[in-house]
Amino acid sequence: MNIGFTTASVYASEVSSKEQVELTNSLLKSITFDKNTNKLFMDEEKLINTTELTSTEASKLATEFNSLSSEEQKDLMKDFSKNNTARVAPIIIWAAGVLGGWLATKLLNWGAHKFCSSYKNYNSITKYVCEVID
Structure with a gap:
């Protein structure tokens, strides 16, 4: 499972250990067991x-x-x-990885849209590329 260590380490460096504990507890408290589906x-x-x-x-x-x-x-x-003594709580690493992946996708889509709005009719190659990605 990809949990995004690079994004997590950047995010964790900005968060104090007290905030990490509060965030971890909040994330864990939001997880319940659903008896109907037998899943968390x-x-x-x-x-x-x-x-x-x-x-x-939160939705993501x-x-x-x-x-x-x-x-x-x-x-x-x-x-x-298991890793309750780690410097960065694993749930924060997982959450940062999910949010980092979502943000990267959004930025990539935004960049592709900006490129195509500027260079779509530049030549036949850019026209073809923009038809595929935009």
């Missing part, structure tokens, strides 16, 4: 109310976590509980 479930509303995440960020995290298989969720939770 991350509640988007709890994330928004207990953290400083925007609704888009909840969607990503809820789309994991039951085994992947259990493995992720085991990693969280």
Whole structure:
């Protein structure tokens, strides 16, 4: 599972250890067990109310976590509980990786759109490329 270590280390360097603990606790409190599906479930509303995440960020995290298989969720939770002495909480690393991937995708799409709006009719190659990516 890709958890984005580069993004996580940049994010973690900006967050004090007290804030890390608060964020970790908030993320863990937003995870409940759904008896109907027999899976763990991350509640988007709890994330928004207990953290400083925007609704888009909370939605992305909840969607990503809820789309994991039951085994992947259990493995992720085991990693969280094993590494409780680590400097950066594993759930923060995972969350930063999810948000970093989402942000990278948004920036790539934005850059492609800007390129095509400026150079679409420059020549036949740029016209073809822009038809594919935009």
